[in-house]
Amino acid sequence: MTKQKRIIDNFAERDQPSVIRKLFAQWLSSPADAEKKEEALTDLWERTSSYSANTEQALKKTHERLFGRRSSQIVWRKAFRRAVAAAIVIPLITVAASLLYISDIRTNRPEWTQVSVPCGERRQLALSDGTQLWLGAGTRVIYPTAFNGPERKIFVDGEVYAEVAHDAEHPFIVSAGDADIRVLGTTFGLRAYNNDKEIELMLVEGSVRFDIDSPKYVGHIMMTPNDIVRYNRMSGNLEQSRFNGDNYHSWARDGSIYFFNESLGNIATQLSRRFNRQIVITDPNLLSIRFHVFLSGTESLSDVMKVFTMNKSIRVNERDGIIYIRRKQ
Secondary structure (H helix, E strand, C coil), rough: CHHHHHHHHHHCCCCHHHHHHHHHHHHCCCCCCCCHHHHHHHHHHCCCCCCCCHHHHHHHHHHHHHHHHHHHHHHHHHHHHHHCHHHHHHHCCCHHHHHHHHHHCCCCCEEEEEEEECCCCCEECCCCCCCEEEECCEEEEECCCCCCCCCCEEEEEEEEEEEEECCCCCEEEEEEEEEEEEEEEEEEEEEEECCCEEEEEEEEECCCCEEEEHHHHHHHHEEECCCCEEECCCCHHHHHHHCCCHHHHHHHCCCCCEEEEEEEEHHHHHHHHHCCCEEEEEHHCCCCCCEEEEECCCCHHHHHHHCCCCCCEEEEEEEEECCEECCCC
């Protein structure tokens, strides 16, 4: 399943807040990967059985608005002959942002906002219920200005350390693509970047339910303090182990660097975000080498990279501002 198809299917299957619908409309109407988006939409149309001839003109205009008239002429004939039910299945994602805003007011939905952290930076965020979030580099969080429903839900693309305010009547849910973390009041760390293959959840205090709903795996796992769970989106592999939660507090508090049995490939990705520097691993065989790393966070990137050269098969050098990790000959 392509990334575009997974995004479109997930959007169509769930009731989304306005900020998500707006972002989805912007993504869908952008020219990037238009062909893959069209294929995903066509597949969605084919999986529907409803049909109404009266929807043809309206749906065709919607398609043209999303992808342009020339693209519509190419794909429309194939898609419409098989199914025109998209007008029924897919929300009106192309409606103006002002109308979406008015709709939210009428349905008494909360106002949502977004915070993005650039690479090379960290931030702290306080939510209306008293929950504290520490956001890692390259992280985006979408959250309501006030929680006024049966659950407290936020959306995360990136890395967060959360101290969730206890509220037994209103579960706190972190949605990260194809994974949800459901808690009442607890402390945990989550790394779930949309572009990464792996999701990692580390529980420090309390308990959480880790729900996964993806093409590779559907299910949930209950976690207790010092549990660490990693889910590989590509393979569907779920791995659970233990870690020292006492050390893990410090990355949020003072920026310490902490990797527990982490692959070199994932470490390079995280360090690249943290220091806002490009890191290239030239030998694919090095990607899976695992490390335990705990540093104060005051080290420079050059000092951090020296840790990995303790492995006798690795050497590191820098050229034109790019860090290269190579196999030692």
